[in-house]
Amino acid sequence: AQSVSQHNHHVILSEAASLELGCNYSYGGTVNLFWYVQYPGQHLQLLLKYFSGDPLVKGIKGFEAEFIKSKFSFNLRKPSVQWSDTAEYFCAVNSHGSSNTGKLIFGQGTTLQVKP
């Protein structure tokens, strides 16, 4: 079965520190990859997505992610975090296939706390 694993469950950083959140998935075929963010009291929002082409994708608010196919990974990065980045971050995968309906498989999330 397909699965998504996020290695860091709770990350605490000081403002201006660099961020990298790990995400690995298990699926041998073609995938679309996503990072969603859920700010406190708000709904899930798309940070960035990858479907094909340049494996380094840039999203909103200075976030970027790199798809490494050989490692089945899609890690999220930001060079300098801000207090406003405090949120829950979810990695998600959508697999291609003959019966693809856009089902997203999510990791269990990483809580990021940025200290001012």
Place this chain on the structure above:
Amino acid sequence: DAGVTQSPTHLIKTRGQQVTLRCSPKSGHDTVSWYQQALGQGPQFIFQYYEEEERQRGNFPDRFSGHQFPNYSSELNVNALLLGDSALYLCASSLRETSGFYEQYFGPGTRLTVT
């Protein structure tokens, strides 16, 4: 441009009861997916509706059922509620693409508490 809306915001039910949650998709979208997000977990796919039919289903029992209306809005019904059904229920809408890629937009969710 209205995003995905869900109602009600919060709901408290008793074990054994039935509940109906509602979702209106983002303008222009024709596909609705439902997810269950338990506390401290990522969302889990329940099912997806397109052209008023259930297209794919996750690993949820038959107590979970749904419906899509001609205006693309959708309902999620849960029968015989269990304490374990307490969760945030998310609706996501998308536009079905022939290429097979679906970018989903999420609503704010309905917080269901079963006592």
